[in-house]
Amino acid sequence: MGPVPVIARAAGLGLACPLGLSSRPALAAIxxxxxxxxEREDVPSADGPVKASMLLALDxxxxxxxxxxxxxxxxxxxxxxxxxxxxxxxxxxxLPAPDVGPRVGPEALRHAWADLRTSTGARVxxxxxxxxxxxxRAGVFQAxxxxxxxxxxxxxxxxxxxxxxxxVDRATLDALARRNRLLGRTNFDGIIxxxxxxxxxxxxxxxxxxxxxxxxxxxxxxxxxPQPFASKGGLVGTSAGLSAVFRSLRTELGERTDEVFAxxxxxxxxxxxxxxxxxxxxxxxxxxxxxxxxxxxxGDPGAASGAIALVQAIARLGxxxxxxxxxxxxxxxxxxxxxxGLVGGCVVERPG
Numbered sequence: 001m002g003p004v005p006v007i008a009r010a011a012g013l014g015l016a017c018p019l020g021l022s023s024r025p026a027l028a029a030i031x032x033x034x035x036x037x038x039e040r041e042d043v044p045s046a047d048g049p050v051k052a053s054m055l056l057a058l059d060x061x062x063x064x065x066x067x068x069x070x071x072x073x074x075x076x077x078x079x080x081x082x083x084x085x086x087x088x089x090x091x092x093x094x095l096p097a098p099d100v101g102p103r104v105g106p107e108a109l110r111h112a113w114a115d116l117r118t119s120t121g122a123r124v125x126x127x128x129x130x131x132x133x134x135x136x137r138a139g140v141f142q143a144x145x146x147x148x149x150x151x152x153x154x155x156x157x158x159x160x161x162x163x164x165x166x167x168v169d170r171a172t173l174d175a176l177a178r179r180n181r182l183l184g185r186t187n188f189d190g191i192i193x194x195x196x197x198x199x200x201x202x203x204x205x206x207x208x209x210x211x212x213x214x215x216x217x218x219x220x221x222x223x224x225x226p227q228p229f230a231s232k233g234g235l236v237g238t239s240a241g242l243s244a245v246f247r248s249l250r251t252e253l254g255e256r257t258d259e260v261f262a263x264x265x266x267x268x269x270x271x272x273x274x275x276x277x278x279x280x281x282x283x284x285x286x287x288x289x290x291x292x293x294x295x296x297x298x299g300d301p302g303a304a305s306g307a308i309a310l311v312q313a314i315a316r317l318g319x320x321x322x323x324x325x326x327x328x329x330x331x332x333x334x335x336x337x338x339x340x341g342l343v344g345g346c347v348v349e350r351p352g
Contacts, residue, residue, distance in 0.1 A: 007152040008202040009213035010348065013311050014079030014162070016071045017196035017298055018055045022078045027315050030297045037192060037299065043173045047184030050177070053194035053299035054168040064096075065104045067166040067195060069112040071304075075162065075197035076112075080124050083201070087125025090156055092147045093132045094139030094163035094303045097340060100179065101172030104165075106132040126160070137263050138336040139163060140306035141344020144220045147202055157207045162199035165302030191265045192299030198307035200314065215314040215348040218331070221248035228341035229269045239276035241343040245335065246281035249347055256283065257347060258329040259290040261312045263305035263336030266295035273337060284333070306336035310346060317350040 013023045018036045020026030038056065039049035054060070058067055096104050106128050129146075133139040140163040147159040167176065173193060176182050183190035202217065210216075223244040227237030264270035270293075278285055294301070294308050301308060313332035328350060335345035 007204070008148055008217040009205055009208040009210070009351070010200050010215040010217065010314050011158070011203045011208045011213060012079045012083070012201035013214065013314060014075035014077070014199040015196070015308065015311050016074035016078075016198075017301065017304075017308065018053050018194070019297060021074045023311060023315065027312065030294070030312065033297070035297045040168075040173065043170060043177070045177050045182065045184065047177075047182065047186050050173055050182055050184075051192050052168045052173070053192055053301075055195065060170075062169065064102045064166050064169040064172055065108045067169060068104055068164050068197070069109055071166065071195060071197040072109060072164045073112050075164070075199050076126075079160065079162075079199040079201050083124060085124065088127035089124055089158060089160055090127045090129060090150070091160040091162065092129050092143035094143050094307060095132050095134045096165045096303045097136035097338065098134055099340065101167065101169070101175045103134075105134065135342045136165075136303050136338040136340065137300075137305040138222070138338040138342045138344045139303050140310060141220060141222050141336065141346060142342065144344075144346055145222055148217065148220055151202065151204045154204075156204075158201065158203045160199055160201055161307070162197065163304045163307030164197035165304045166195035167193035167300060167302045168195050189268050191267065192295070194299035194301040196298060196301040196304040196308055198304055198311045200307070200310055210351050213351045215317050216351055218347040218349045219249050219252040220344070220346040221245045221252075222342065222344040223248075225337070225341040225343055229337075229339055239273045241341065242273055242277035242335070242337060243280045245343050245345045246277050246284055249333070249345055250281050250284035253284065253347055255331065256286060257331045257333040258286050259313070259316055259332050260286065260292070261309040261316070261332060261334045262291060262293040263309040263334070264293045264295060265300045266293060270337060306334070306344065309334040309336060310348075313346075313348050317348065
């Protein structure tokens, strides 16, 4: 098949997480297999101390919205550094699903956006979309869908896409414990709650020259899993949603990817889900398979997960260096699944 029209180019990255407050050190730590898990003795749990991946520089008593706003600001400052004065710059943001822990909607983060001054002193007017996606782990791929449509239709020249979350505040940890979702002495298939924020600046090819692009967006797809994990008590049904996402990308791309980055929790169901979808779409996958999940280093950063996996995929296309130990590769796939059924994936390609 012919080449897929490029409708967006990645022009900047931002990442803040417990392993680093900017993308280079954070990605280098992840690539090196580092983790920073701590035990929360102060959180009541019948299954032993709660393990979490959290930024120790922040007060553990901070509420969820405050932790999210702090991480968001650091990631924004990085992705916008050096950007000339523009405005308004639309932002499509993936936020926590409202079903576990305190809700953190766009209104709770407005103060973190107002006239953000980057490290270079430039003032960038950010327009947080009212259509922010409160879908959890895979929300960034729905945000990407909207952003790519705006760029393709010529309604915007640049769009900021990202995800942010924190599952390590006391109220959210308590809610996860009540649902028996936490990894513990008797629950060997639980999650390690995490936190983070990640952003990608996308531009139309007319405003981002190919030589200045970090990656080309070759395709994005979203779907709904009809039998999601959250409603099946940990049992995956047919993996129809993720299979549909991979099938859409395979049809659009017509070529293999070289590496896969997964925004998954490490629970058994996420491995089963990928295995079923992989076998149905092997022509899209690396051969031999190269698959990495963020959970080994960051636990489950919730709604930030998909954006972090996307940042990893884009960074992997660059030359060897911090966060990218291997030789440059051509094409990467990032994907993620939310507990309530949203699944999504994106293929990015090295320019040139």
